[in-house]
Amino acid sequence: MFSEEGGFLTTSVDAVVNWARSNSLMPMPMGLACCAIEMMGFAGPKYDVARFGSEAMRFSPRQADLMIVAGWCSHKMAHTVRRIWDQMAGPKWCIAQGACASTGGMHRCYGVVQGIDNFLPVDVYIPGCPPRPEAVLHALMDIQEKIRAEQSVANEAHDLSGLVVKPTDEERRLIAA
Numbered sequence: 001m002f003s004e005e006g007g008f009l010t011t012s013v014d015a016v017v018n019w020a021r022s023n024s025l026m027p028m029p030m031g032l033a034c035c036a037i038e039m040m041g042f043a044g045p046k047y048d049v050a051r052f053g054s055e056a057m058r059f060s061p062r063q064a065d066l067m068i069v070a071g072w073c074s075h076k077m078a079h080t081v082r083r084i085w086d087q088m089a090g091p092k093w094c095i096a097q098g099a100c101a102s103t104g105g106m107h108r109c110y111g112v113v114q115g116i117d118n119f120l121p122v123d124v125y126i127p128g129c130p131p132r133p134e135a136v137l138h139a140l141m142d143i144q145e146k147i148r149a150e151q152s153v154a155n156e157a158h159d160l161s162g163l164v165v166k167p168t169d170e171e172r173r174l175i176a177a
C-alpha cells in the first residue's frame, strides 16, 4: 500500500478485511414493537447512519449481516426471528435494542421471551425504554470496534478446515500403489 508521499504503509490482511466489514454493515431491521420507531429514526436522514456505511437496510436475510431486534419478542415470534437469523450468512452480529429485547422489560408474562439471548447470540445490548437513535448509533460503533478486534482470516481458515476432503485409507493405498 503506497502513501501520498510516495512511501509505503504496512498492514495485515485482518486489518483490511475488518476495516471493510466494519464500515459496510448491512442491518436487518427486526422491528417487533415500539422500539422500532426509534430504529427508524436511526435509519433516517437526521442521524445519518450513512456516515458509518450502514444506511442500506436489508429485508432479505441473505443480504444482511447485522440483525437489530427492536422490541419485545413473543414465544411464537421467536421461532421466526431465529429462522431469519439462521438464513443470514456469517459472519453476522446481533443487537438487542431496548429493555424488552434485552430482558423482557416490563413484560413479565408467559407469552414474552425474557431476553432474546435465550435464542440468539447477542453482541450488544442497548438499555432504555425506548433507547434514542443516538444509543443505536453507539451500539453500531460498538459492533464496529468488536469487528476490528477480530481475527477474521484465521477464524475463517479454521472454519474452512472442515470442508477439506481428506482421502480415505483405501484411497491412500491406491495412491501409494
Ligand code: SF4
Residues within 6 Å of the ligand: 033, 034, 035, 070, 071, 072, 097, 098, 099, 100, 101, 105, 128, 129, 130, 131
Ligand atoms: S423497551 Fe419500551 S419502547 Fe422498547 S419495546 Fe419495550 S416497551 Fe416498547
